[in-house]
Amino acid sequence: MEQPMKILIVEDEMIIGANISLQLSTLGYEVTGIIPRGEEALIHINENQPDLVLLDINLKGKLDGIETAIEMQKEYPIPIIYLTANADEAHFNRAKATKPYAFISKPYKKLDLQRAVELTINQIQKEQVLEKETGGASSPYILSDSIFVRHHEKMVKVVIQDILYIEAERNYCRIHSKGKEYLLVMTLKDMDEKLPDEHFLRIHRSFIINIAQVDEVANSHVVISKKAIPISKTLREELMKRLQTI
Structure with a gap:
């Protein structure tokens, strides 16, 4: 019943x-x-x-x-x-x-x-x-240079340097890479814990960015591939430090 x-x-x-x-x-x-x-x-x-x-x-x-x-x-x-x-x-x-x-x-x-x-x-x-x-098991396999994600019943290799940013969608995250998107059944918080710190930074409660893909930094947002992504005030300084090291 x-x-x-x-x-x-x-x-x-x-x-x-x-x-x-x-x-x-x-x-x-x-x-x-x-x-x-x-x-x-x-x-x-x-x-x-x-x-x-x-x-x-x-x-x-x-x-x-x-x-x-x-x-x-x-x-x-x-x-x-x-x-x-x-x-x-x-x-x-x-x-x-x-x-x-x-x-x-x-x-x-x-x-x-x-x-x-x-x-x-x-x-x-x-x-x-x-x-x-998706079997509720879309957790990616993360290697040093790539991520394997489930896409249409297959595990697909996504090269880390091609990832632009990752966006939260309730209990999911959407990976935006060059030319493609992948939806994963996991929270952005879980994704953040798995990703390599040297490449990625969570700059907002709804966004993780690939630091190497940043085109512009403004007071309230960054631009990646013509997409304006909001940045929390507290994390802007951290991002500036990280940009100076890449």
């Missing part, structure tokens, strides 16, 4: 939270809780591990919704749908970095909520199929 999908609602307007909970329950989902604060949500997630989190961006308390998502994603790769009454550019860009599956504007329409949840579940199922097809 299939278990219903478990959904956590993190919303500090309790009437809205209760309405969402009622609708989700009517649609056959299991609501694990309606939590008003981000810090409380993290405790709940640790204890219950829902399958999906509906998360209000503008939470009151120590953590807003985006900060809550960032903290959660350090431990649990749980899909997020954001609820927001404030869709300005700054909030959107901050939220986008956490790779949510959807945004729902408040006041929300019932059909928007239903469709966003259904589309998210559909995407999660596709990702699970991909993981099964």
Whole structure:
């Protein structure tokens, strides 16, 4: 017997939270809780591990919704749908970095909520199929000058000097090399731990770069093969040091 999908609602307007909970329950989902604060949500997630989190961006308390998502994603790769009454550019860009599956504007329409949840579940199922097809064992074999990655049921050799950068996509990483891309079923954190330090540097929570491929360095980003890649302020100095040694 299939278990219903478990959904956590993190919303500090309790009437809205209760309405969402009622609708989700009517649609056959299991609501694990309606939590008003981000810090409380993290405790709940640790204890219950829902399958999906509906998360209000503008939470009151120590953590807003985006900060809550960032903290959660350090431990649990749980899909997020954001609820927001404030869709300005700054909030959107901050939220986008956490790779949510959807945004729902408040006041929300019932059909928007239903469709966003259904589309998210559909995407999660596709990702699970991909993981099964690749055997969940796409961990690369890393040698001194190359990486072997699983691609279309084969192990393919990717020369390290041809790799441009590696990008996080939720539980996956995408290797961008000259002319080709490879999707791996592993987190960027795990990838970072396996790669040789002399060639690669993680410059942002979502990006690892091949230092030898950097074309330009600006205050907030680097350019590799015409792609602007954001760089954390704290890592820019480290990158400059490393560039001087290659």
